[in-house]
Amino acid sequence: MTFIVNILSLGIPFSVALLIASLGEMFNQRSGIFNLGCEGMMAMGAFLGMLVPYTIGQGADVPGIYNYLGLLLASGVGALLGLFFGLVVVTFRAPQGIAGIGMQMFGVGTAGTLFRHFIGGTQSVPGINTAPIPGLSRIPILGTLFFNHNPMVYVAFLFVPIAWYILFKTPWGLRVRAVGTHPRAADSIGIQVNRVRFQALAVGGALAGLAGAYLSLCQVKMFSDEIIAGRGFIAVALVYFGHWHPVKIMAGALLFALAQALQLAIQGLGIDFPYEFLVMLPYALVIVVLAFSRKSQKTGPSALGKPFNREIRT
Amino acid sequence: MELTTKAIDSLRIEHITKRFPGVLACDDISLDIGKGEVLALVGENGAGKTTLMNVLMGLYHPDEGKILINGEEVNFRSPNDAFAYGIGMVHQQYMLVPNMTVLENIALGFKQAWKPWKLDLHMVRDRIDAVARQYGLAVDPDAFIWQLSVGEQQRVELVKTLCLGARFLILDEPTSALTPQETDDLIALLKRMSGELSIIFISHKLQEVKDLSSKVAILRHGRVVFQGNTIDHSSSDIAALMTGHEVVLPHNDAPACTMGPMLQLRNLKVRSDRGFLALDDLSLYICKGEIVGLAGVSGNGQRELAEAINGLRKVESGQILFDGQDIANRSPVQVIQAGMGYIPEERNTEGIVPSFSMKENFILKDTDSEKYSSHSFLKNKVVDVEAEQLRQQFDIRSPNIEVAAGSLSGGNIQKVILAREISRSPKFLIAVYPTRGLDMGAAEFIHKQLLQKRNEGVGILLISEELEEITNLSDQVAVIFKGKIQKVLPSSEASRRRLGILMAGVKDDEEI
Numbered sequence: 001m002t003f004i005v006n007i008l009s010l011g012i013p014f015s016v017a018l019l020i021a022s023l024g025e026m027f028n029q030r031s032g033i034f035n036l037g038c039e040g041m042m043a044m045g046a047f048l049g050m051l052v053p054y055t056i057g058q059g060a061d062v063p064g065i066y067n068y069l070g071l072l073l074a075s076g077v078g079a080l081l082g083l084f085f086g087l088v089v090v091t092f093r094a095p096q097g098i099a100g101i102g103m104q105m106f107g108v109g110t111a112g113t114l115f116r117h118f119i120g121g122t123q124s125v126p127g128i129n130t131a132p133i134p135g136l137s138r139i140p141i142l143g144t145l146f147f148n149h150n151p152m153v154y155v156a157f158l159f160v161p162i163a164w165y166i167l168f169k170t171p172w173g174l175r176v177r178a179v180g181t182h183p184r185a186a187d188s189i190g191i192q193v194n195r196v197r198f199q200a201l202a203v204g205g206a207l208a209g210l211a212g213a214y215l216s217l218c219q220v221k222m223f224s225d226e227i228i229a230g231r232g233f234i235a236v237a238l239v240y241f242g243h244w245h246p247v248k249i250m251a252g253a254l255l256f257a258l259a260q261a262l263q264l265a266i267q268g269l270g271i272d273f274p275y276e277f278l279v280m281l282p283y284a285l286v287i288v289v290l291a292f293s294r295k296s297q298k299t300g301p302s303a304l305g306k307p308f309n310r311e312i313r314t
Numbered sequence: 315m316e317l318t319t320k321a322i323d324s325l326r327i328e329h330i331t332k333r334f335p336g337v338l339a340c341d342d343i344s345l346d347i348g349k350g351e352v353l354a355l356v357g358e359n360g361a362g363k364t365t366l367m368n369v370l371m372g373l374y375h376p377d378e379g380k381i382l383i384n385g386e387e388v389n390f391r392s393p394n395d396a397f398a399y400g401i402g403m404v405h406q407q408y409m410l411v412p413n414m415t416v417l418e419n420i421a422l423g424f425k426q427a428w429k430p431w432k433l434d435l436h437m438v439r440d441r442i443d444a445v446a447r448q449y450g451l452a453v454d455p456d457a458f459i460w461q462l463s464v465g466e467q468q469r470v471e472l473v474k475t476l477c478l479g480a481r482f483l484i485l486d487e488p489t490s491a492l493t494p495q496e497t498d499d500l501i502a503l504l505k506r507m508s509g510e511l512s513i514i515f516i517s518h519k520l521q522e523v524k525d526l527s528s529k530v531a532i533l534r535h536g537r538v539v540f541q542g543n544t545i546d547h548s549s550s551d552i553a554a555l556m557t558g559h560e561v562v563l564p565h566n567d568a569p570a571c572t573m574g575p576m577l578q579l580r581n582l583k584v585r586s587d588r589g590f591l592a593l594d595d596l597s598l599y600i601c602k603g604e605i606v607g608l609a610g611v612s613g614n615g616q617r618e619l620a621e622a623i624n625g626l627r628k629v630e631s632g633q634i635l636f637d638g639q640d641i642a643n644r645s646p647v648q649v650i651q652a653g654m655g656y657i658p659e660e661r662n663t664e665g666i667v668p669s670f671s672m673k674e675n676f677i678l679k680d681t682d683s684e685k686y687s688s689h690s691f692l693k694n695k696v697v698d699v700e701a702e703q704l705r706q707q708f709d710i711r712s713p714n715i716e717v718a719a720g721s722l723s724g725g726n727i728q729k730v731i732l733a734r735e736i737s738r739s740p741k742f743l744i745a746v747y748p749t750r751g752l753d754m755g756a757a758e759f760i761h762k763q764l765l766q767k768r769n770e771g772v773g774i775l776l777i778s779e780e781l782e783e784i785t786n787l788s789d790q791v792a793v794i795f796k797g798k799i800q801k802v803l804p805s806s807e808a809s810r811r812r813l814g815i816l817m818a819g820v821k822d823d824e825e826i
Contacts, residue, residue, distance in 0.1 A: 171421075171428035178411050178422050185409035188373065189423035189478075190394035299413050310373060311334065 015257030021235035024207025031200035032180035036100025039232025040107020042212035045074035047111035049213025078209020082201035093307035127221035163246040180301030183308040330379035339365040341536035354527035358753030362536040402480025417455040465496035485515040520549040573602035576773035582632035592618035594797040607788030615797040655740030665731040668720025673701035708733040725756030
């Protein structure tokens with residue numbers, strides 16, 4: 001029983017970076033943009049997030065506030081990277097897959113270089129600590145599972161209904177879905193397709209940056225070149241897995257994170273088994289699940305990956 | 315709520331010119347439409363009709379010329395500006411987002427319902443109700459677009475345009491995808507509506523032009539070649555002005571087949587992409603030197619039938635006897651080698667490789683034949699000579715044989731496919747919607763070629779929705795409904811009305 005509770009309570013915070021990043025990627029893809037550069041945006045977010053408390057935050061009167069400034073900076077720069085990506089793939093209509101790989105390399109490389117220049121070696125930050133919810137966290141089992149987490153964990157799971165509401169209940173969400181599925185129809189009815197795509201990219205970038213900063217400020221509490229460890233790519237896969245729906249994406253993020261927690265816990269048991277196979281487990285799981293999940297053509301953004309040009313007929 | 319914008323008493327298009335790279339789409343076009351008028355804009359494919367209407371909607375910016383509404387010059391930068399003046403357009407390819415509901419699709423353009431943090435769907439629903447009542451146009455607001463038939467989608471397009479306040483309707487080939495029954499309903503509806511609205515409609519079906527329009531303008535190569543009152547001119551006058559020459563669609567009046575069966579389909583069962591039985595126990599016989607026209611509303615198994623015969627879809631049970639040999643579940647190569655020719659439904663994606671040159675598309679099925687290759691190398695000289703010959707023989711209008719096939723117009727692409735299939739001297743030909751979306755000149759050419767092949771002893775299965783095409787060309791007409799053959803009639807007994815009844819699923823048509 002404790003073993004299962006341990007895995008669950010470890011898995012939930014593990015899922016957060018994936019959840020935030022893939023919700024961002026969901027907005028990108030719903031608008032028709034395939035952003036493979038998520039990983040790079042997360043890396044920049046991770047670096048910038050810890051840079052603020054590490055530099056100006058040290059020795060300040062209220063050091064805690066600088067953590068949140070770090071999160072803010074990471075989101076802001078993430079949004080700018082999203083807009084830059086938009087310039088490349090929306091305005092100049094570059095192939096999105098290739099541009100995404102470029103963004104990934106640019107983000108990871110730049111974050112690493114800046115890290116060496118401004119910080120140098122491995123340095124940890126106090127970061128944002130667990131905030132048990134008074135009262136609720138004392139409930140046996142449920143308290144440990146759901147009410148004894150980092151504040152950003154609660155925020156991330158709050159993002160799920162918010163993202164759902166925005167996507168399905170607001171005019172902006174309607175426009176995003178329309179330009180990602182049938183941009184010509186949106187255009188014919190007076191919606192500025194490229195503008196909506198830029199907006200979605202800014203939102204997606206901000207969330208990717210935030211997800212990166214969550215890793216460096218809340219989960220690992222330090223920065224290293226490998227901090228993202230492929231989570232950006234997993235986030236892209238989770239969007240497909242979740243059929244572009246926030247709730248299903250959350251389920252996917254939890255599934256992956258729980259598999260990761262499970263493999264850590266099994267390693268901790270000290271069974272004589274090559275740990276490399278256990279580390280592979282969550283990734284293999286994603287591939288298997290993706291291969292066998294239902295491919296839905298009706299709900300997805302069918303214009304995904306296609307630049308829009310009014311004067312070229314398809 | 316205000317349902318209307320300012321009335322449009324007159325709309326004038328003056329000297330509009332629009333160029334695309336290498337193409338002069340509209341060349342100094344001037345038109346004039348008054349209140350309550352219905353203008354039919356006719357012309358062949360590529361005559362510039364759609365481009366002109368996109369200019370009017372603010373989707374394209376004209377290089378020269380101006381648009382005047384009620385005598386005042388207007389400058390539309392986007393469709394929003396056109397909507398503000400009460401102009402709305404129903405595009406030929408419906409502009410509806412398939413994974414959203416009818417309600418959401420209309421909300422997309424209905425900006426009054428865009429509250430900052432909430433989409434006011436109640437307001438949209440009320441508006442749809444109001445429009446539905448005013449014009450007698452019922453739609454289900456909660457249905458998803460992908461669930462609707464083509465005819466229903468068109469109704470949604472009309473409702474959408476009216477909800478956005480259109481007093482002036484532009485309809486781009488509104489009947490091109492409709493069944494005969496739906497077409498009649500639409501024409502009746504538009505007639506009713508023309509009392510309150512001005513309408514421009516694009517068409518190349520002359521019957522509709524005669525039925526509906528008060529004025530007609532004919533475009534050819536981007537220019538207006540004729541304008542006048544519809545009532546003063548016969549259909550054949552208009553057809554001649556449209557193509558620049560007299561059009562006589564060929565007619566099959568040769569004696570019926572006597573040469574024995576070529577293709578026999580026995581109790582075919584085939585599943586659709588979605589898993590249900592698209593062909594359910596279908597049987598059909600086609601002789602040598604015979605054209606059998608398969609009439610039916612699209613989506614009743616036509617696509618699956620063509621694919622199953624050509625080895626592109628699994629046959630669950632039943633036989634396909636081709637010249638005595640069962641070809642069910644053979645690979646496409648085996649079917650091709652057995653002598654089957656195929657003009658597929660999607661000419662741009664299934665019929666050609668768009669990025670390949672025209673000459674490469676000619677030899678797609680014969681790259682390994684001794685004629686075109688030796689020791690794994692293509693004989694380029696032979697390919698060039700043959701291609702040039704086919705280009706001339708089939709009157710394919712292209713600068714040379716090296717152009718990418720995808721850059722040709724629809725009619726020329728269809729001629730490329732036809733040339734490839736016919737030049738391979740097939741024993742049998744399956745032609746799926748061979749003239750869909752083509753202008754009369756191209757259709758005439760293709761019909762003549764099909765008839766000639768028939769007279770040479772080739773059996774042809776002609777799948778079409780155009781009843782006129784079917785009755786003109788076929789020896790026998792088979793009607794398909796929900797994956798079964800309803801009835802096979804000699805062409806002489808296949809009246810439009812009788813076919814319409816059979817296509818709608820009524821089996822005993824003689825009792826009606």
